[in-house]
Amino acid sequence: MPKQVDHRERRETIARALWRVVEQRGVAHLTMREVAQEAGISHGALQHYFASRGAMLSFAMDFAAEQTSLRVGRGLQELGDRPHPRDVLRLMLTETLPLHADARATSRMSAAYVLEALHDEDVHARARDGLLQGRALVEQLIRQAIADGHIPPDRDPATETNLLLALTGFTPLIELDVIDTRDVLTAVDQYLDRLFTGEGQQ
């Protein structure tokens, strides 16, 4: 089905153009007109692919989440057959932080999406669903790590999950050059070391 492939490719091209607008010009310029211009297509052609600005944003955000998952997936392959849960959580956390160009693009897209969600119910619902899915995945990993004796059994899985998710708050601190990459990774490792203190107790 070459036509569907083309369709998908074209939507991805548009999503990447949208990211560039967010990254280079800012969310104030996130209009269908500017995205069409950046993608090198007409406003009418863009409307053929996305009925509304919200639909375009949601696709761009889904695509960003997909790209982040792919990066995490590649990182997991490098961790080998039976990766340690600490390394898996570290990878998931650090790939959502703007520590390199690809992650920066998806991270800025996410920040713009959250602000958009405050004024658009559909975007809010979709953003929430995405985060809840991510949250469930992290909680599952933490529960398993507790069961396997890597994390002490007195830790509450839900609370530990919430704290790990909150550490994405490094994002604005990195973007504004308040904390440098090395110090962010030091803090993340320190945090994970204190979470994974159940080693060898099995």
Added chain:
Amino acid sequence: MPKQVDHRERRETIARALWRVVEQRGVAHLTMREVAQEAGISHGALQHYFASRGAMLSFAMDFAAEQTSLRVGRGLQELGDRPHPRDVLRLMLTETLPLHADARATSRMSAAYVLEALHDEDVHARARDGLLQGRALVEQLIRQAIADGHIPPDRDPATETNLLLALTGFTPLIELDVIDTRDVLTAVDQYLDRLFTGEGQQ
């Protein structure tokens, strides 16, 4: 000097109008024209107070930071004469999270400001300075708490400061209803309990 007072009052009225635009309509609507309209003044009158959009945003952000400081100050008074450093840090952290209407307004203003900083060097420099000042204050509190035996001496003050600041990452999770207020406070308290494990060792 009633004239200066008026000037200040007028600027604050404009800053509050700007917050409302950010909160109710979103950062895409953050133009001088829409802020003037929300504040009930002419575009020309707004330009009399702020030479540029960046200057207007910076004042609104300074004002937001000031309001947050005032809230923290009021909270400190309630903590009594010699507040425990754990309570001080808890207050500072929770007042930056969108847990009530005032904090929500200043928090959304901050999020918009960070996105703006990515495309505006002046805004970036000012936002960075503000965060570095806040960071220095938190680090000073943590160093003192270590010196006073409230936090174990093997904790690195810089890393602990960075981790505490990163916990502002609860913000999007609260805004998108991923984690409710009660669970956020549970996680914050759990985190602080584990930081302040030096009690009584003095």
